Amino acid sequence: MASIPALKTEQKTRPRASYQDLRDYLRIIDERGDLKRITGADPNVELGTIAELMAERSGPALLFDEIKNYRPGYRVAVNVTTPPRRTAIMLGVEPDQPLLGMVSEWRSRLKTFSAVPPEPVKQGPILENVALHDKVDLSQFPAPVWRDKDGGPYIGTGCCVITRDPDEGWCNLGSYRVQLHEPNLLGCYMSPGRHGLLIMEKYWSRGENAPVAVSLGHDPSLLFWAGSHVPHAGESEYDAAGWMKGKPVSVLPGPVTGIPIPAEAELVVEGEVPPPWKESREEGTYGEWTGYYGHPRAPEPVVHVKSVLYRDDPINYGALPPYSVSKPSITGSAETWDAIERAGFPDIRGVWIPTHSRGIVVVGITQRYGSHARQVGAFVAATAYMGRFVIVVDDDIDVTNLDEVMWAVGTRCDPMTCITLMDGMRSSALDPRLPPEKREKRDFTNSIAEIDACRPFNWRKTFPVVNKVSQEIRDAVEKKWADLFTSISR
Numbered sequence: 375m376a377s378i379p380a381l382k383t384e385q386k387t388r389p390r391a392s393y394q395d396l397r398d399y400l401r402i403i404d405e406r407g408d409l410k411r412i413t414g415a416d417p418n419v420e421l422g423t424i425a426e427l428m429a430e431r432s433g434p435a436l437l438f439d440e441i442k443n444y445r446p447g448y449r450v451a452v453n454v455t456t457p458p459r460r461t462a463i464m465l466g467v468e469p470d471q472p473l474l475g476m477v478s479e480w481r482s483r484l485k486t487f488s489a490v491p492p493e494p495v496k497q498g499p500i501l502e503n504v505a506l507h508d509k510v511d512l513s514q515f516p517a518p519v520w521r522d523k524d525g526g527p528y529i530g531t532g533c534c535v536i537t538r539d540p541d542e543g544w545c546n547l548g549s550y551r552v553q554l555h556e557p558n559l560l561g562c563y564m565s566p567g568r569h570g571l572l573i574m575e576k577y578w579s580r581g582e583n584a585p586v587a588v589s590l591g592h593d594p595s596l597l598f599w600a601g602s603h604v605p606h607a608g609e610s611e612y613d614a615a616g617w618m619k620g621k622p623v624s625v626l627p628g629p630v631t632g633i634p635i636p637a638e639a640e641l642v643v644e645g646e647v648p649p650p651w652k653e654s655r656e657e658g659t660y661g662e663w664t665g666y667y668g669h670p671r672a673p674e675p676v677v678h679v680k681s682v683l684y685r686d687d688p689i690n691y692g693a694l695p696p697y698s699v700s701k702p703s704i705t706g707s708a709e710t711w712d713a714i715e716r717a718g719f720p721d722i723r724g725v726w727i728p729t730h731s732r733g734i735v736v737v738g739i740t741q742r743y744g745s746h747a748r749q750v751g752a753f754v755a756a757t758a759y760m761g762r763f764v765i766v767v768d769d770d771i772d773v774t775n776l777d778e779v780m781w782a783v784g785t786r787c788d789p790m791t792c793i794t795l796m797d798g799m800r801s802s803a804l805d806p807r808l809p810p811e812k813r814e815k816r817d818f819t820n821s822i823a824e825i826d827a828c829r830p831f832n833w834r835k836t837f838p839v840v841n842k843v844s845q846e847i848r849d850a851v852e853k854k855w856a857d858l859f860t861s862i863s864r
């Protein structure tokens with residue numbers, strides 16, 4: 375496997391994923407004018423509403439301080455790595471380029487993936503404050519009720535739940551939301567099959583409580599990997615973050631569980647999770663990445679907190695769905711693009727997943743043979759997760775520009791002959807459109823439409839010509855009249 379390319383830290387305008395920790399990342403985006411400090415917000419819905427309104431406008435990241443009822447300095451950062459320009463900085467790709475360039479750059483970076491295991495250290499800022507057992511009091515750290523329909527305060531939204539496999543010893547980091555029930559009791563929602571849950575189940579099957587550490591504020595690369603599918607099985611998210619950063623993540627053993635925790639984290643708790651059949655609490659509801667409240671309020675596992683470790687003036691990493699994730703757009707598009715090419719389809723020009731949910735995938739191709747578009751569309755549809763529409767367009771369409779994509783659908787697609795419906799595809803319990811009767815039977819499948827919005831291959835050469843000035847003339851005129859166009863966005 376190829377080695378990791380050297381990171382160019384000196385390029386100020388082109389930051390790589392070489393930020394030291396969350397504070398350093400925030401400094402980098404602050405220098406770009408992309409961070410706003412806010413004081414005096416009410417954690418009860420107001421803070422979350424500000425975050426939502428700002429995310430809708432693709433505004434700066436927000437750092438809330440002097441939050442009502444909390445000590446000054448006990449902060450919450452929100453909208454940290456979205457929209458794409460901040461995702462790019464988190465990933466370490468060029469932020470000042472077209473979206474498809476970010477996807478392409480991340481694709482080629484991923485090809486250099488190799489595990490970089492964490493480095494054990496003895497000291498780190500996370501040890502600045504340590505409270506054990508009956509000294510634990512989580513009520514001092516901001517736990518916003520993010521939205522008016524949320525079922526309670528959530529202290530962990532951009533968090534990393536760290537578990538250690540009792541048989542094999544490897545550590546898993548998964549991002550699973552964490553509700554604050556009491557000053558020393560948390561609730562956690564893990565979907566079936568999550569690695570963190572599978573590891574906990576191993577302890578439970580032996581009649582033991584599962585030890586756990588939860589990082590509530592940390593380097594954004596850790597959340598990215600905790601919320602992602604790690605490309606190589608059996609490797610920890612720590613290893614993936616180490617690769618992305620170009621150096622190992624520093625970890626030290628949690629004082630109660632011994633689980634490796636990030637030495638430069640902001641706020642970490644450790645505790646024990648009893649088997650849910652012995653103890654659980656009503657959890658939720660909480661707005662999810664699909665843009666809905668999909669999972670009903672229900673009994674879920676609890677964490678009895680035994681230690682809390684935090685830096686001076688800790689920052690809680692807030693991640694408000696659906697704006698919480700850098701995915702799927704840049705990284706999800708890159709993964710889908712790779713999968714299509716690995717399957718052997720030629721001349722893929724771009725892939726874009728335009729929404730926070732994964733319901734729509736747009737693929738751009740240069741058509742090479744009659745069934746090219748249909749095959750690519752069918753492949754993407756068949757391998758999608760919670761997909762609804764796969765749209766294949768010609769290479770003159772910018773897949774990241776929905777106006778252009780819809781124009782292609784509206785002018786090149788004959789619905790009777792160019793749309794294929796497939797049923798029984800992979801969906802999820804969080805799918806808002808899953809019919810109640812299917813949900814009852816735990817039949818988590820849906821249908822997908824594959825839409826061929828390319829010019830018909832056999833008469834593509836006689837298809838009406840697009841009435842745009844040709845590219846060379848456009849480029850020349852744009853250059854000559856640069857002053858006229860630079861300040862006007864497309």
Ligand SMILES: Cc1cc2nc3c(=O)[nH]c(=O)nc-3n(C[C@H](O)[C@H](O)[C@H](O)COP(=O)(O)O)c2cc1C
Pocket residue numbers: 531532533546547548549550551563564565566567568569570571597600601602603693698699
């Ligand atoms: C910000 C964020 C919040 C998430 N919240 C949850 C959650 O509450 N429950 C859950 O099961 N998955 C949640 N996910 C998805 C998982 O973190 C994701 O599927 C991850 O790959 C799981 O890792 P694992 O396979 O190691 O369990 C969230 C992801 C992100 C990025």
